[in-house]
Amino acid sequence: MAKLWQTDASARLDPTVESFLSSIVVDSRLVFEDIECSQAHAIMLGEQGIIPRQDASALVDELAKIRKELEADTLSVDQNAEDVHSFLEDELTRRLGDAGKSIHAGRSRNDQVATAFKLHVRNACRATRALAKNALAACLDLAETNIETLMPGYTHLQRAQPVTLAHHVLAWCAGFERDIGRLADAAARADESPLGAGALAGSGLSVDRERTAGLIGFARVSMNTMDAVADRDAAVEYAAAAATLMTHLSRASEDIVLWASSEYGFVSILPTASTGSSIMPQKRNPDPAELIRGKAGRVFGNLQALLVMEKGIPYAYNRDLQEDKALFFEIEEAVNGALGAFAVLVKSLVPNVARMRVALDGGYLEATDVAEYLVKLGVPFRTAYQASKLLVQRCVEENKSLRAIAQIDLEVHEAFGRVGVSAEELVRYLDPQACVARRMQTGGPAPLRVREQIRRLRDWLETES
Numbered sequence: 001m002a003k004l005w006q007t008d009a010s011a012r013l014d015p016t017v018e019s020f021l022s023s024i025v026v027d028s029r030l031v032f033e034d035i036e037c038s039q040a041h042a043i044m045l046g047e048q049g050i051i052p053r054q055d056a057s058a059l060v061d062e063l064a065k066i067r068k069e070l071e072a073d074t075l076s077v078d079q080n081a082e083d084v085h086s087f088l089e090d091e092l093t094r095r096l097g098d099a100g101k102s103i104h105a106g107r108s109r110n111d112q113v114a115t116a117f118k119l120h121v122r123n124a125c126r127a128t129r130a131l132a133k134n135a136l137a138a139c140l141d142l143a144e145t146n147i148e149t150l151m152p153g154y155t156h157l158q159r160a161q162p163v164t165l166a167h168h169v170l171a172w173c174a175g176f177e178r179d180i181g182r183l184a185d186a187a188a189r190a191d192e193s194p195l196g197a198g199a200l201a202g203s204g205l206s207v208d209r210e211r212t213a214g215l216i217g218f219a220r221v222s223m224n225t226m227d228a229v230a231d232r233d234a235a236v237e238y239a240a241a242a243a244t245l246m247t248h249l250s251r252a253s254e255d256i257v258l259w260a261s262s263e264y265g266f267v268s269i270l271p272t273a274s275t276g277s278s279i280m281p282q283k284r285n286p287d288p289a290e291l292i293r294g295k296a297g298r299v300f301g302n303l304q305a306l307l308v309m310e311k312g313i314p315y316a317y318n319r320d321l322q323e324d325k326a327l328f329f330e331i332e333e334a335v336n337g338a339l340g341a342f343a344v345l346v347k348s349l350v351p352n353v354a355r356m357r358v359a360l361d362g363g364y365l366e367a368t369d370v371a372e373y374l375v376k377l378g379v380p381f382r383t384a385y386q387a388s389k390l391l392v393q394r395c396v397e398e399n400k401s402l403r404a405i406a407q408i409d410l411e412v413h414e415a416f417g418r419v420g421v422s423a424e425e426l427v428r429y430l431d432p433q434a435c436v437a438r439r440m441q442t443g444g445p446a447p448l449r450v451r452e453q454i455r456r457l458r459d460w461l462e463t464e465s
C-alpha cells in the first residue's frame with residue numbers, strides 16, 4: 001500500500017522495515033479518539049473557509065458512518081495501513097474522493113497522534129480513577145463490618161500491638177485515596193489539546209486551535225506547538241500514578257496472601273476469588289492477589305520504559321515516540337484489571353474473627369500499654385519501659401500471658417511498687433479491646449475514630465466527581 005507521505009512510487013520501503021515501522025496493530029485502539037478529533041478538525045476547516053463547508057459536513061458525516069460501521073463490526077481497521085491515522089484518511093479518500101483528501105489540511109500526523117493519544121490518556125485517568133473508587137468502596141464495606149474485629153498489627157512482620165481489621169483495611173484506603181487524587185491531577189493536566197500544532201510549527205492556514213479543543217471537549221490548548229507534538233508527560237504521569245497505585249494494590253494483596261495462609265488463618269477467600277489446586281484437593285489459593293502482585297512489575301517496567309524512551313529525544317517529534325502507546329495500553333490494562341479483581345477479592349474475604357483474636361494472646365502485644373500505664377502514674381517512660389520489659393521476661397520464663405500478671409510478683413521492677421500498681425486494675429487495662437479503644441488519636445484504631453475515617457471517606461467518594 002502506498003504511504004501518505006510517498007511521492008515516488010518506485011522508492012518503496014523494504015518490507016522488513018515497513019513492518020518494523022508499522023504501528024497499526026497497537027494504535028487501532030485509538031480509532032474512535034481519532035475519529036472524534038478528525039471530526040472537530042473538519043468542522044473547524046469548514047468554519048474557517050479552509051475547505052468548502054459541504055466538504056466539511058461530508059467528512060463529519062462519513063466519519064460518523066465509519067464509527068458506526070466499526071462499532072457494528074461491518075468495517076475493521078485495515079491492518080495493512082501504516083497506522084490508524086493513515087487508515088482513516090485512506091478510508092475517507094476511498095469514499096469521498098477529493099473531500100477525503102482535504103482532511104489533512106492544517107494538521108500533521110504528529111499533532112494528530114498527540115491529540116488522539118492525549119484524549120485517550122485523559123479518559124484513561126478518569127476511567128482508572130472510577131475503578132479505584134470502586135475498589136476503595138469495597139474496602140470500606142469490609143472495614144465497616146469489622147470495626148470491633150481485633151487483630152494484631154505488625155511491624156517487621158512481628159506482632160506489635162492490637163489493632164482492628166477495620167483499622168488495617170483503612171490503611172490501604174488511605175493510600176488509595178491519594179492514588180485517586182493523583183489520577184484526578186493527571187486528568188486535569190492532560191486536559192489540553194495539541195491539535196493545530198501541526199508537524200511542530202503550527203500552520204500557515206487560519207487553523208483555530210481553541211475551536212477544535214472546544215469541539216473535542218478539551219479544557220484548553222497546549223501552549224507551545226513544539227511541546228505539543230514532542231511531549232508525552234501526560235502518559236508518564238498516568239503511568240506513575242498507576243505504578244504507585246500498583247504498589248498499594250500489591251502490598252494489600254500480600255497482606256491477603258498472608259492472612260489466607262494456614263499459618264495465619266485470618267481470612268478465607270470465597271470461591272469467587274480463589275482457585276483450587278489441580279492436584280491438592282484441600283487447597284484454596286489466593287491467585288488473584290498473587291497476580292495483582294505480579295502485574296505490579298509490568299507496570300513499573302513500562303513506566304521506566306516510557307521515561308527512558310523519551311529522555312534522549314531532541315525536540316520535536318521523533319519516531320521513538322510511537323512506542324508510547326504499546327507501553328501505555330499495557331499499563332492501562334494491567335492496572336484496570338488489577339483494580340477490578342481486587343474489588344471482587346476484597347468482597348470475597350471472610351474474616352476468621354476467632355483466629356485473629358487468638359493471635360493477640362501470648363505475644364505480649366500489651367507490653368507498650370504496661371509502660372504507658374506506669375507513665376500515667378508518673379513514672380518516666382524509659383523507667384516504665386524497663387519495668388515492662390522485666391515483666392515480659394518474667395512472664396516468658398513462667399510461660400504466662402501478660403494478663404496472668406496477678407500470679408506474678410509485680411515487684412519485678414521497683415517502679416511497680418513505687419507507684420502502687422494494682423494487678424487487677426492493670427489486667428483490666430491490658431484487655432486488647434481496651435488497648436484499642438483508648439487509642440483515640442486522629443486516624444487511630446479506636447472504633448470511634450475508625451467510624452470517623454469510614455464516614456469521611458464515604459462522603460469524599462460521593463462528592464469526588
Ligand code: ARG
Nearest residue numbers: 023083109110113319321322
Ligand atoms: N504512528 C506514528 C506514531 O504513533 C504517527 C506519527 C508519524 N509521524 C511521522 N512524522 N512519522 O507516532
